[in-house]
Amino acid sequence: MHDRGHGSRLVGVAALVAAACLQAACADNPPPELPEPVVERTVIEDPPEIIASNPAPEPLAPPMPAVPALTPDEEIASRSLEELNRSLLLEPVFFVLDSAELDERGRQAVEANADMLARFPTWAVTIEGHCYERGTPEYNLALGERRAVAARRYLVELGLDAGRVRTVSYGKEFPFDPGHDETAWAANRRAHFVITEK
Amino acid sequence: MARISRRSALFTLAAPLLTAPARAGGRPAQQDEVRVRIGDSIGSQPSIAVPDCLPLTPDGATQEASRTIARVLWDDLDFEREFRLIPRDVYRTIPAARSLVDLPFDRWREIGADGVMSCTVEASGENRLDLTARLFDVRTGGSAFGVLYSGSTRNVRLLAHQLADEIHRNQRGLDGVARTRLAFVSDRDSESVFGLVENRPVKEIYIADYDGANPRRVTVTRSLNTNPAWSPDGRSIAYTSWLSGFPDVLVSYLFEGRLAKPIEGDSRRQNFLPAFSPDGRRVAFNSNRENNSDIYVANVDGTGLQRLTNHPAIDTSPTWSPNSQQIAFTSDRTGAPQIYVIGADGTGLRRLTYESYCDRPTWSPPPFNEIAYSSRTGPGHDVKVLDLATNEVRQLTFGLGSNESPAYAPNGRHIAFMSTRNESKQIYTIGRDGRGLRRVTSVGNNEMPSWSR
Numbered sequence: 001m002h003d004r005g006h007g008s009r010l011v012g013v014a015a016l017v018a019a020a021c022l023q024a025a026c027a028d029n030p031p032p033e034l035p036e037p038v039v040e041r042t043v044i045e046d047p048p049e050i051i052a053s054n055p056a057p058e059p060l061a062p063p064m065p066a067v068p069a070l071t072p073d074e075e076i077a078s079r080s081l082e083e084l085n086r087s088l089l090l091e092p093v094f095f096v097l098d099s100a101e102l103d104e105r106g107r108q109a110v111e112a113n114a115d116m117l118a119r120f121p122t123w124a125v126t127i128e129g130h131c132y133e134r135g136t137p138e139y140n141l142a143l144g145e146r147r148a149v150a151a152r153r154y155l156v157e158l159g160l161d162a163g164r165v166r167t168v169s170y171g172k173e174f175p176f177d178p179g180h181d182e183t184a185w186a187a188n189r190r191a192h193f194v195i196t197e198k
Numbered sequence: 199m200a201r202i203s204r205r206s207a208l209f210t211l212a213a214p215l216l217t218a219p220a221r222a223g224g225r226p227a228q229q230d231e232v233r234v235r236i237g238d239s240i241g242s243q244p245s246i247a248v249p250d251c252l253p254l255t256p257d258g259a260t261q262e263a264s265r266t267i268a269r270v271l272w273d274d275l276d277f278e279r280e281f282r283l284i285p286r287d288v289y290r291t292i293p294a295a296r297s298l299v300d301l302p303f304d305r306w307r308e309i310g311a312d313g314v315m316s317c318t319v320e321a322s323g324e325n326r327l328d329l330t331a332r333l334f335d336v337r338t339g340g341s342a343f344g345v346l347y348s349g350s351t352r353n354v355r356l357l358a359h360q361l362a363d364e365i366h367r368n369q370r371g372l373d374g375v376a377r378t379r380l381a382f383v384s385d386r387d388s389e390s391v392f393g394l395v396e397n398r399p400v401k402e403i404y405i406a407d408y409d410g411a412n413p414r415r416v417t418v419t420r421s422l423n424t425n426p427a428w429s430p431d432g433r434s435i436a437y438t439s440w441l442s443g444f445p446d447v448l449v450s451y452l453f454e455g456r457l458a459k460p461i462e463g464d465s466r467r468q469n470f471l472p473a474f475s476p477d478g479r480r481v482a483f484n485s486n487r488e489n490n491s492d493i494y495v496a497n498v499d500g501t502g503l504q505r506l507t508n509h510p511a512i513d514t515s516p517t518w519s520p521n522s523q524q525i526a527f528t529s530d531r532t533g534a535p536q537i538y539v540i541g542a543d544g545t546g547l548r549r550l551t552y553e554s555y556c557d558r559p560t561w562s563p564p565p566f567n568e569i570a571y572s573s574r575t576g577p578g579h580d581v582k583v584l585d586l587a588t589n590e591v592r593q594l595t596f597g598l599g600s601n602e603s604p605a606y607a608p609n610g611r612h613i614a615f616m617s618t619r620n621e622s623k624q625i626y627t628i629g630r631d632g633r634g635l636r637r638v639t640s641v642g643n644n645e646m647p648s649w650s651r
Contacts, residue, residue: 039330044349044360050405050414051455053448085394098534098555126443128395136557136572136579136602137424137646138515139528139535141438141445141470142484142491146512149489166465168444173422174391174398194394 073119081195089116090125090193093151094186098135100146102154106191110151113193114158124197127151129169130176132185137171144169151191166196234342235369236281236313236335244312246281247289248272251317251329252298263327263354264319270355271315273409274362274376278611279634280369284311298330299341306336313342325351331361333369343368355411375607379650380614381405381416381426381435382625386642392420403437403450408607408649410625410638416450423448425603428650429474429498435648436472436481447472447483460500461485471515474498475522475542476563482506482516482525493527495542506544517561517569518542526550526559526569537571537584550584558603563610566630570594570604570613581615583630594632605647614638614647 076089091109093102102110117123129144148167156162176192177184237244248271251264269286276283292305298318306314317331326348333343345364349357359376366374384404391398403426406413417423422440429436429449439448446463447470450456460481463469467487474481478498485494493506493513507513511531518525519539524546526539537551537559550559555574562568567586572579575593578600583592595601599618606613607627612634614627623643628635638644 039344039346041346041348042360044347044357046350046353046356048453050416050452052415052418053450053455053457081394082396086396134574134577134600136535136555138471138603139512139530139557141424142512142514145468145486145491149486166444168440168465168468170422170440171424173401173424174395192395196394 077120077198081198084195084198090195092193093147093191095147095189095191097189098143100143100150102150106151107154110154111158114155114160117155117160117164120198122198123195124164124166126166126168126194126196127155128174128192128194129167129171130174130188130190130192131172132188133172133175133180134185135172137173140171141169144171147189147191151193234335234340236333236342243280243282245284245310246275246313246315246333247284247306247309247311248275248286248315249289249292249294251319251331252295254318254320257321259325259351260319260321260327263329263351263357264317266354267317267319267329267358267361268315270358270409271317271362274359274374275365277376277409277634277636278366278370278372278374279629280366280372281313284309298332301334301339303334303336303339311336321351322348327351327354329354329357329361333365353412355407359407373609375408375609375612375649378408378608379405379432380408380410380605380625380638381428381648381650382639382644383424383426383646384639384642384644386413386644387415388642389420391422398422403435404644405435405452405650406638408627408638409636410640413639413641416452425471425646426648427473428648430476430478430651432650436474438470438472444468445470447481460498461496461503462500469494473516473518475518476520477522480522480542482518484514484516493525493540495525504544506540506542513538515558517559519561520564526561528557528559537569550586555579556582560604560606560613562606562630563608566610568630570606572602572604572615578618581613581628583613592632594628594630603646605649607649608651612649614649616645616647 090113093106093109127148129148131140131144148169152165152167155165175188177187248268250268253260253264272283275281288309293302295301295316298316301316314334314336320328322328329347331345332341335342347357362376363374366372382404383401385399385401389400391400400420401422403416403423404413405416419441424438426435426437434449434451436449438445444465445468447461449458461469470484472481472483480495481498482495484491490510491512491514493516495506496503509531511529513527513529515528516525523542524539525542526537528535529538534555535557537556538549540547553573556571559569559571568583570583573582576597579602580593580595581601581604601615601617604613604615611630612627614625616623617626623645625638625644625647627638
C-alpha cells in the first residue's frame with residue numbers, strides 16, 4: 001500500500017514535469033515522444049556597429065570678391081582659383097587609345113600652358129591624368145598616372161620649375177564627358193591642368 | 199533533481215538516431231557526433247522546402263521575423279546550390295505546422311521534398327527573440343538537424359544566415375558564406391567632391407551583407423575612394439583614397455572609427471590598390487615612388503618596405519596566393535596589360551595570360567587554385583577564370599555590358615564583380631562555374647567589390 005502510493009507519486013511528478021515543459025514550450029527540452037537532437041542554446045550577438053572613419057572636411061572659405069584690374073594679366077591674377085579653373089586658361093592634353101605619348105597637338109597644348117605659367121610665376125598646377133571608360137578601373141589608375149607624368153615631363157623640359165607642378169591620376173573615375181561614344185571617349189583620355197596656387 | 203533526470207532522458211532518446219536510415223555527412227562523423235543527412239546519396243541535390251516560421255507570440259516583430267527568416271534562409275540555401283529549393287508558391291496550400299514537430303509529412307512528400315524546415319519564433323524579452331529550427335527528413339519524419347538561437351530583433355536576417363551556414367556545414371560539410379560581407383565603392387549618397395573642379399561625384403567605401411542587405415557607409419571623405427580590400431580578420435578595410443589630394447593607401451578600422459595611413463605617401467610617392475596577404479601580416483600595393491608604377495610589399499604597419507617589381511612598364515593590381523608566397527599582378531611590359539605572377543621574394547616571374555587586355559587578377563582561396571580577372575572581349579570586358587593547374591580558361595560572363603573587378607567569396611565558390619549590363623554600375627555575384635547570377639546592389643553606382651573572409 002505504502003509502496004504503491006510512493007509509485008503513483010513518482011508518476012505524478014513526471015507528469016507535472018512534462019506538463020510544465022509543454023506549458024512553457026521549452027524549446028530546448030522537446031517532448032520525449034520524438035527522437036530529437038540535443039540542442040544547446042546559441043546566443044547570437046549583433047556585430048559591432050560600423051563607425052565612419054573620419055569626419056567630413058571643413059568647407060572651403062568663400063571666394064574673395066574680385067577686384068577690378070587694369071591689365072588683362074592683373075584681371076586674371078585677381079580671379080579666384082575656382083574661377084581660374086572654370087575658365088580653362090590651361091589647355092588639356094588629349095591622348096589616343098591606351099597611350100600616354102604626347103602627339104603634336106598635345107605638345108602644342110603643353111607649350112601654351114608653359115607660356116601661361118611663365119606669365120604667372122606664382123601659380124602652381126596639378127596635372128590630372130584621366131582615362132576613358134573602356135579600360136579597367138585598376139589599370140587605368142596607372143595609365144592616368146603615366147599620362148599626367150608625360151605632360152609634366154614635357155613641361156619641365158620646357159623650363160618650368162619642377163616644384164610648381166604635381167601629378168595625380170584619377171583613372172576613369174571622373175569622366176569629363178559622361179557619354180559612351182567616340183567623342184566622349186576622346187574627351188576623357190586626357191591630362192587636365194588644374195591651378196592649385198596663385 | 200528533475201533537471202538531471204531530464205538530461206539523462208534526452209541522452210537516451212538521442213541514441214535511436216544512430217540507427218536512423220540516414221547517410222553520413224561530407225566528412226567522417228566524430229564519435230560523439232550524430233549525423234543525419236537529408237537526401238538519397240552523397241553528391242545528389244536534395245529537395246528542401248522552407249515554409250514560413252511558426253510565430254509563437256502575437257507581437258508584430260515576431261510575426262515579421264517569422265516571414266523574414268524563412269525567406270532569407272531560402273535565399274541563403276539556394277545560393278550555394280547544394281540543395282534544390284522548392285519554390286515557395288508550390289507549398290502555399292500545405293497547412294502550416296501546428297508545432298515545431300507536428301508537420302504534415304505526407305503533404306511534403308507529395309511535392310517531392312526530401313527535407314522540410316520547421317522553425318518557431320518567439321519573443322523572449324526586450325528586443326530579443328528565440329528561433330528554434332529543425333530540419334526534418336520527410337521520408338522518416340526524423341529530425342536531421344536542430345538549433346535554438348537567441349538573437350536581437352534588430353537584425354533577424356543574421357539568425358537566418360547563421361542557420362544557413364550551420365545547415366551547410368552539418369548537412370554538406372560546406373563552409374557557407376551567408377554571414378560574409380561585401381565591401382564596395384558607391385556614389386549612392388550623391389555628394390560632390392570637395393575640391394577645385396566642380397561636379398565630381400564622391401565615391402566612398404560601403405559594406406553590406408553578401409546579399410546586399412544592411413548597407414553601411416564606411417568613409418566620409420568628400421573625396422574619391424576606390425578598390426577596398428578586406429583584412430583577413432574582417433576588422434579593417436584598406437583602399438585607395440584621394441583624401442590628401444593624391445592617391446594613398448588608407449586603412450579604415452571598422453569597429454573603432456580609426457583611420458590609418460600605413461604607407462605614408464605624399465604627392466611624389468603615391469600608393470594605390472592595397473591587398474592584404476592572407477596571413478594578415480603584409481600588404482602589397484602599387485606605388486610610383488621611383489617615378490614608375492611598380493609593385494611593393496610592406497608590413498601592415500608600413501615597416502619593412504620592399505620593391506617587388508622593377509620594370510619601366512606599368513606593374514599594378516597585386517593579389518596574393520592563398521599561402522602568401524606569390525603575388526599575381528597586371529603588367530603592360532609587352533604592350534597591352536596582361537597577368538603575371540612573381541614570388542613574394544621577387545623571384546620566379548611568369549606570364550599567365552595571352553589575351554588582348556587583362557587586368558584585376560584575384561587569386562581564389564583554397565581548395566581551388568585559380569585566378570579570376572577581367573578580360574577585354576569586345577567593346578567591354580568579361581570575367582574569366584584561369585585554372586593554374588591546367589592553364590585552362592573559363593569565361594563566366596558573355597558580353598552583356600562590361601564586367602570588371604572580380605572578387606572571390608571566402609569559400610571560393612562565388613565571384614562578385616561589377617557589371618554595366620543594366621546601364622548603371624552594379625555589383626553582381628556568380629558561381630565559379632558561371633551559374634547562379636544574382637544582382638546585389640541597386641542604389642546609385644556600385645563597383646570594385648571585395649568579399650570578406
